[in-house]
Amino acid sequence: MNLRDLRYLLAVAEHGHFGRAAEACGISQPTLSVQLRKLEELLGVVLFERGSKTVTPTAACERLIGHVRTAVAEADTILGLARSLRDPLAGRFRLGIIPTLAPYLLPLVFAPLREAFAALEVEPWEDQTAVLLERLRTHDLDAALLATDVDGPDLASRPLFAEPFLAALPPEHPLAERQAVAEADLAEDILVLADGHCLRDQALAACGRSGALSRTMRATSLSTLLNMVAAGYGTTLIPGLAAGAAQDAGIILRPLSTRAGRTVRIAWRASFPRRAAVEAVGEVIAGRLRGFAEGAAAGAI
Amino acid sequence: MNLRDLRYLLAVAEHGHFGRAAEACGISQPTLSVQLRKLEELLGVVLFERGSKTVTPTAACERLIGHVRTAVAEADTILGLARSLRDPLAGRFRLGIIPTLAPYLLPLVFAPLREAFAALEVEPWEDQTAVLLERLRTHDLDAALLATDVDGPDLASRPLFAEPFLAALPPEHPLAERQAVAEADLAEDILVLADGHCLRDQALAACGRSGALSRTMRATSLSTLLNMVAAGYGTTLIPGLAAGAAQDAGIILRPLSTRAGRTVRIAWRASFPRRAAVEAVGEVIAGRLRGFAEGAAAGAI
């Protein structure tokens, strides 16, 4: 059974006239006659009584026509709804973001995203890298902003911007005298984030530390880490976008002599169909952060 | 858009697997892939994200799938309902019957009809010939039992049985002496039904009267007419099936010397599609009344 034939049926019922119904359907009268007869044969029921001047629905047709109307209406709803869903830059876009990035990046990019794609409802989801990748693979996220490379053939990614690390020092720290700090110098009394934060591993790697730390205090958030540094518990490396928050906390920032940093990327499933949305969101973020690396390094003196 | 493709969509959503969905639909996997891709192109929306091991509905698909289910369910309802409507010997059958026949015929044929076609709901409608023909033409009746010929190319009819007229006499009437009565003898003090009853014209014609009657009393029903005859107001002709009722009223019945009578026919629109129901109902009635004419004539002595 074909939806087209059901539409023909409705047209004949409405017009009570094969010729006019055919015209309304944009087909020829013979086509309508043939198709309707086929439908009648398929259903095993005569749908219309053809009089010499009138075409009247049979009792069987009266019983069926309500369901026919519903089916056709649903089909039209599907078509209309699909049309409204057609724009990949519209609808929900679930974007994962790592915790050391979210609080500092989102304020910068929310407004531009909203401006550029009014119909795109960006829903941020803050979690650590491993969780984000898992949720990406289970279709619970559409894309994720990470500071690590992603591997596996099921995921793809693209770099958005480079974010330099900065040395974060307590106000009275001896290293604050210098214009730039060597990472190895920080290793002595460095504070790091809790397990699972990519920034933890990156900071340790930058300082040449393997992993085992004497310090037992590990901050669960970058905000806490900043407070700890400001209180004189030690030093740390922070990502450039957190510079403002660090300075607000009374922390002294110095560029690193090696210009170490991390690259923020957007990652997505290779099979994700709304590729355009990913590209668009990535482009807005990259555009907003263009030239940020140099500015951040220069500003932290 | 095709209902078939919507079914394919549901199958893929249910199985999450093209091969198994294709098997469930009874088609090959390539066919399913091609058709689903076409549907996606038609809708302008990607419906499934094809992973290496998984097939997952997209957000757009989730939005659409409810309507798809409804449309397909309605289509199935139409097919199922049509199947149950397929039997022409089932459902309502609106049967018009003239008033001089209905009270005497229906008690005879209702049980046989019900027995023969349990699913056929025969709805009798009692009215005069002209009204029945009108209602037949306006599709308010499916068939009609008449005692006249029908003409016009839009109507068809078939004789069911012959019904002899009988002379109906008051108990003390002089004609009651005879074995058979000549119609002309009745003309003197004949009583007839009101205008519009075919029996009125037929009775008058049988008696050789043109139309203008001296009598002003005209019965509106055969039952009333019988009461009038029984009360001695005059004589009349009655159809054979009313013999029982007439005798119950104390009326003397005599066969007519000319064996005049009427033929009861079933009439229907030539275009009426449930021809089988008409034939079946007609055959049951004719069968029930087979041999009635002779019996009635013989019994009225």
Added chain:
DNA sequence: TGCCATGATAGTGACTGTCTATCAGTCTAG
């Protein structure tokens, strides 16, 4: 009785749904 209106039929061409055969990519196991 001839003309108009209406739906049915015949014959034909184009499209489309389906098949089999095959490919490309990913995952798994020895």
Added chain:
DNA sequence: CTAGACTGATAGACAGTCACTATCATGGCA
């Protein structure tokens, strides 16, 4: 780490079906 299995996509061939034009059959009307 490579061979094989699994999954969906693609290619080419064929058949069924939908659509058209031309024409017919019938009934109503002037």
